[in-house]
Amino acid sequence: MTSVDPYDPADIRPLDPRHYDTAELPATPQRDRTIAAASWRQAPAPLRALGDDIGRPVVAYKRRIGDWLLWRAGPPAHGDARYMAVASTDASITYTFRLWPDGRGEGAGPDGLTHTRFRAWKEALRDAPAP
Secondary structure, rough: OOOOOOOHHHOOOOOOOOOOHHHHOOOOOOOOOOOHHHHHOOOOHHHHOOOOOOOOOOOOEEEEEEOOOEEEEEEOOOOOOEEEEOEEEEEEEEEEEEEEEOOOOEOOOOOOOEEHHHHHHHHHHOOOOOO
């Protein structure tokens, strides 16, 4: 794999050619590569298709938040993107957060609430253990 500046934007980091099982997904963000959902052996079909309707077919692994695996289709922070949290204990349990280009966002969390702020959605993940 080629060397990448850790300050390069996430969307230009090279795709990692390896395949991963759940236990092998790192806890923290990767600064030198992108792990695609297609490389995760246990990836559920909804995750693999997360960005299809927004023209973002590459779904990238971001990090663990407690018992949840966080993935993103689309650009970071601003823009047309969708996030999915997948329970590390059962890949059929997922929550999504939609971020629109105008900055609005919305997603149901494991706390049973609908969040309009991405940070609040992530905090709900942090505070709720996966079943």
